[in-house]
Amino acid sequence: MSAVLDPKGHAGDHAHDEHHDHGAPVGWRRWVFATNHKDIGTLYLLFAFFNLMFGGVLALGIRAELFQPGLQLVNPELFNQLTTMHGLIMVFGAIMPAFVGFANWMIPLQIGAADMAFARLNNFSFWLMIPAALMLATSFFLPGGAPAAGWTLYAPLTLQMGPSMDSGIFALHLLGASSIMGSINIIVTILNMRAPGMTLMKMPMFCWTWLITAYLLIAVMPVLAGAITMTLTDRHFGTSFFNPAGGGDPVMYQHIFWFFGHPEVYIMILPAFGIISHIIPAFSRKRLFGYASMVYATGSIAILSFVVWAHHMFTTGMPVTGQLFFMYSTMLIAVPTGVKVFNWIATMWKGSMTFETPMLFAIGFIFVFTIGGLTGVILSVAPIDTQLQDTYYVVAHFHYVLVAGSLYAMFAGYYYWAPKWTGVMYSETRGKIHFWLSLIFFNITFFPMHFLGLAGMPRRYADYPMQFADFNMVASIGAFGFGFAQVYFFLAIVVPAMRGKGEPAKANPWVDESGKGAEGLEWQVPSPAPFHTFETPPKLDATATRVIG
Amino acid sequence: MITMNVRKTMSKTTQHLAAIVASSAAWLSTAAYAVNDLPGGPAVRQLNMHPAVTKIAEEQHWLHWFMMIICLVIFVAVFGVMFYSIWKHRKSVGHKPANFHESTAVEIAWTIVPFLIVIGMALPATKVLVAQKDTTAADLTIKTTGMQWKWGYDYVKGEGEGIAFVSTLDNAQRVMSNNGGPKAGEAPDDYLFKVDNPMVVPVNKKIRIITTANDVIHAFAVPAFGIKQDAIPGFVRDTWFRAEKIGDYHGQCQELCGKEHAYMPIHVKVVSAADYSAWVAGKNKEMAAKADDPSKVWALADLKARGEKVYAANCVACHQATGKGGGAIKALDGSAVVLDADHGKQIAILLNGANNGAMPAWKALSDTDLAAVISYTKNNWSNQTGQLVQPAELQAARK
Numbered sequence: 001m002s003a004v005l006d007p008k009g010h011a012g013d014h015a016h017d018e019h020h021d022h023g024a025p026v027g028w029r030r031w032v033f034a035t036n037h038k039d040i041g042t043l044y045l046l047f048a049f050f051n052l053m054f055g056g057v058l059a060l061g062i063r064a065e066l067f068q069p070g071l072q073l074v075n076p077e078l079f080n081q082l083t084t085m086h087g088l089i090m091v092f093g094a095i096m097p098a099f100v101g102f103a104n105w106m107i108p109l110q111i112g113a114a115d116m117a118f119a120r121l122n123n124f125s126f127w128l129m130i131p132a133a134l135m136l137a138t139s140f141f142l143p144g145g146a147p148a149a150g151w152t153l154y155a156p157l158t159l160q161m162g163p164s165m166d167s168g169i170f171a172l173h174l175l176g177a178s179s180i181m182g183s184i185n186i187i188v189t190i191l192n193m194r195a196p197g198m199t200l201m202k203m204p205m206f207c208w209t210w211l212i213t214a215y216l217l218i219a220v221m222p223v224l225a226g227a228i229t230m231t232l233t234d235r236h237f238g239t240s241f242f243n244p245a246g247g248g249d250p251v252m253y254q255h256i257f258w259f260f261g262h263p264e265v266y267i268m269i270l271p272a273f274g275i276i277s278h279i280i281p282a283f284s285r286k287r288l289f290g291y292a293s294m295v296y297a298t299g300s301i302a303i304l305s306f307v308v309w310a311h312h313m314f315t316t317g318m319p320v321t322g323q324l325f326f327m328y329s330t331m332l333i334a335v336p337t338g339v340k341v342f343n344w345i346a347t348m349w350k351g352s353m354t355f356e357t358p359m360l361f362a363i364g365f366i367f368v369f370t371i372g373g374l375t376g377v378i379l380s381v382a383p384i385d386t387q388l389q390d391t392y393y394v395v396a397h398f399h400y401v402l403v404a405g406s407l408y409a410m411f412a413g414y415y416y417w418a419p420k421w422t423g424v425m426y427s428e429t430r431g432k433i434h435f436w437l438s439l440i441f442f443n444i445t446f447f448p449m450h451f452l453g454l455a456g457m458p459r460r461y462a463d464y465p466m467q468f469a470d471f472n473m474v475a476s477i478g479a480f481g482f483g484f485a486q487v488y489f490f491l492a493i494v495v496p497a498m499r500g501k502g503e504p505a506k507a508n509p510w511v512d513e514s515g516k517g518a519e520g521l522e523w524q525v526p527s528p529a530p531f532h533t534f535e536t537p538p539k540l541d542a543t544a545t546r547v548i549g
Numbered sequence: 550m551i552t553m554n555v556r557k558t559m560s561k562t563t564q565h566l567a568a569i570v571a572s573s574a575a576w577l578s579t580a581a582y583a584v585n586d587l588p589g590g591p592a593v594r595q596l597n598m599h600p601a602v603t604k605i606a607e608e609q610h611w612l613h614w615f616m617m618i619i620c621l622v623i624f625v626a627v628f629g630v631m632f633y634s635i636w637k638h639r640k641s642v643g644h645k646p647a648n649f650h651e652s653t654a655v656e657i658a659w660t661i662v663p664f665l666i667v668i669g670m671a672l673p674a675t676k677v678l679v680a681q682k683d684t685t686a687a688d689l690t691i692k693t694t695g696m697q698w699k700w701g702y703d704y705v706k707g708e709g710e711g712i713a714f715v716s717t718l719d720n721a722q723r724v725m726s727n728n729g730g731p732k733a734g735e736a737p738d739d740y741l742f743k744v745d746n747p748m749v750v751p752v753n754k755k756i757r758i759i760t761t762a763n764d765v766i767h768a769f770a771v772p773a774f775g776i777k778q779d780a781i782p783g784f785v786r787d788t789w790f791r792a793e794k795i796g797d798y799h800g801q802c803q804e805l806c807g808k809e810h811a812y813m814p815i816h817v818k819v820v821s822a823a824d825y826s827a828w829v830a831g832k833n834k835e836m837a838a839k840a841d842d843p844s845k846v847w848a849l850a851d852l853k854a855r856g857e858k859v860y861a862a863n864c865v866a867c868h869q870a871t872g873k874g875g876g877a878i879k880a881l882d883g884s885a886v887v888l889d890a891d892h893g894k895q896i897a898i899l900l901n902g903a904n905n906g907a908m909p910a911w912k913a914l915s916d917t918d919l920a921a922v923i924s925y926t927k928n929n930w931s932n933q934t935g936q937l938v939q940p941a942e943l944q945a946a947r948k
Binding site for chain 2: 068069070071072075076077080148149150154156157160244245247248249250251284285286287288289290291292293315316317319320323324327328331332334335338339341342343345346347348349350351352353354355363366367370371374377378381382383384386387389390391451454455456457458460461462463464465466467468469470471512516
């Protein structure tokens with residue numbers, strides 16, 4: 001049975017059992033008082049999946065309303081609440097926690113550490129998210145309904161919101177605190193707890209991307225906290241940071257928000273790059289091409305992410321020099337991102353590829369994410385952005401990078417590592433069904449949005465002109481298909497895995513008869529991974545991918 | 550020359566693409582609604598930007614095609630390689646993995662080449678951007694004010710200066726939206742685009758748009774002109790366009806501004822210079838009429854009350870609150886002209902001035918204001934004539 005749900009999961013094939021039977025809590029205590037990185041990782045992943053479903057239902061509410069012109073299901077007030085809450089929940093409740101879940105599970109296993117550096121802090125940063133999520137979700141029932149100012153919470157519209165805005169601000173503060181604590185934990189773990197012999201430049205790419213992501217988080221979450229705190233004092237304590245009626249500057253809010261918001265975009269994609277950088281080599285049976293340039297490209301993207309923020313604000317009316325600077329710096333990001341894509345393809349080149357579900361999702365990621373990347377380059381051109389800013393083209397663009405980017409990479413990562421977590425293999429047929437349903441319905445949903453945006457349909461519209469009807473109908477059909485594909489994923493793949501149904505997984509299920517395939521320390525421990533791993537630092541070979549002796 | 554040809558080819562390609570998609574998707578919902586393209590607004594199943602009506606919009610189209618083609622070529626090349634590799638380097642066809650995992654030369658090459666491509670993209674973009682931001686030397690300046698949830702237009706400089714009105718979505722369409730949208734067969738082509746008072750501008754003139762807002766941020770956008778500018782409360786921003794074709798052009802608010810965000814459309818009517826002048830004249834008359842009907846017959850008390858305000862705003866600085874003037878300024882209190890039963894004498898002085906301009910001409914004031922202030926002086930201080938001057942007399946005197 002798996003280490004995921006079985007309270008006695010650690011009582012199996014482990015040499016140190018006797019020494020560690022120190023009354024580790026069972027039942028609900030195991031989870032509430034969890035200090036084990038694997039348990040906390042599981043909690044994060046389940047929490048994120050729940051939010052993915054919740055945010056998804058909100059999205060389906062949006063798409064159902066937009067199925068036809070005219071208001072049929074929700075009024076414009078509720079429509080704005082749905083778009084706002086969909087964005088907030090998906091960004092802060094689904095994607096970010098899911099990557100922290102992957103980090104918790106995989107970083108100690110990949111670097112040969114016994115656990116995360118600060119086990120109780122780890123517990124706290126997870127459980128802090130529960131009151132935050134409750135505050136966000138229940139804001140629908142406060143007078144005036146949930147926040148409806150868009151996930152970007154632009155002033156001065158936020159100053160018109162009801163009490164739910166305050167509850168949203170506090171929720172974001174808690175989520176931000178949780179992220180900062182999680183990041184500190186990850187940085188300390190990676191820098192201090194690597195097994196002897198694993199130098200930084202031998203470290204797995206997933207750890208590298210998370211190390212850089214954690215620094216980004218520590219740098220920008222306080223900036224968001226500042227912006228929303230100023231919003232709060234504008235709302236209640238008579239300050240006028242952003243309130244034009246008192247001489248405040250609404251554009252300043254946007255600058256501060258996007259100084260957080262653009263690095264945030266990379267926070268949501270860099271760990272995905274890390275996951276893909278493991279899966280492509282494993283199923284190509286070939287080492288990752290250009291490891292060093294991968295590391296440098298990740299670093300460059302992170303640094304550049306601090307100097308591009310105002311490309312979200314081309315239509316606010318910047319001076320021409322400002323527009324030129326942000327246009328050039330944004331275009332420059334295409335270079336390191338391109339390097340990554342080229343490296344992945346060079347890894348596949350002359351490999352010996354097989355196409356299990358993790359590989360399918362990884363290839364799907366490269367293919368569809370690149371479409372989102374290229375529309376990003378098109379949007380970076382300020383005169384084109386004049387036409388496309390705040391239209392459905394932007395909606396299409398960021399869903400191509402966040403759904404086909406981040407989410408696909410997480411699915412790839414799930415199929416790749418779940419055998420290690422649960423000790424059982426998923427059904428390959430079901431995995432493939434999930435992949436093809438997701439890929440097809442994703443594109444049916446979001447590809448037509450490019451046309452809507454080019455034709456000028458503004459985003460966050462509860463109703464739209466008749467000429468936009470057909471593409472909206474297609475997008476809505478696709479959205480429901482995509483939603484059902486994820487329910488299928490949960491019921492047909494995740495639930496059986498948690499119940500331990502399926503072929504038992506080998507310690508390294510991704511290695512073929514010739515010994516080629518997945519590499520890394522996580523495959524050096526049994527499947528499911530015992531409750532405690534690497535209690536004494538392992539001795540590594542020269543590549544730092546194998547335990548010797 | 551080359552760019553012109555490329556442009557032509559591109560627009561043809563779009564038309565073909567549109568035709569193919571349109572015919573294959575005819576069974577979809579707009580067919581049931583029997584909706585047509587809205588000229589100057591979106592077309593049914595439109596695949597690309599609106600047909601350009603300004604040079605800037607044309608440049609934006611060109612840039613978009615230019616970028617699209619570069620991106621498509623890169624996409625096809627990169628994924629051609631990837632899918633070739635997926636096809637050829639499969640384990641199931643017995644391909645054995647190679648061992649290479651780095652090549653400094655290749656890695657430097659695929660860093661430098663994209664960098665050069667990016668520079669190639671940035672150059673034409675810079676040219677358009679600089680042109681797009683040049684709002685100087687405008688023929689006509691219009692201030693647009695975003696309000697929850699309508700647009701206010703003030704003609705602040707150029708022909709039509711002083712015209713101001715508010716533009717709101719047709720209420721019947723708003724009601725239609727609430728009732729579940731247009732029914733099949735009766736959907737208006739301009740659904741959510743119809744306004745009561747469109748902005749009217751002359752063709753081939755440089756129009757500078759100044760944006761601001763009263764409450765929250767809105768965005769003023771007309772895709773056919775290639776303009777989109779946030780309207781920010783407490784701040785003024787500007788953009789410009791020079792429409793080259795007479796017609797009606799439509800846009801919508803593009804920045805989330807609260808619940809009625811989807812219901813504050815923009816309608817710009819581009820007309821010939823002559824039609825524009827006629828519109829300005831009509832609008833001026835309409836505004837004057839709205840301000841005060843000069844044929845209205847006033848009661849003395851009302852007119853005197855109004856006259857007191859006009860006096861305080863225009864006359865009091867010289868003639869004093871006491872009406873006694875001082876120095877070269879003639880007294881009104883007890884003045885023969887004021888007391889005279891012949892209203893014409895005082896009216897003539899107010900309309901034309903006196904004493905070589907020491908008393909200025911006040912013909913810029915409205916008939917009603919002038920009638921009011923004259924009546925006021927005739928019935929204030931020791932001047933208790935009981936005489937009442939109606940606006941109609943001023944109107945007659947002006948001719």
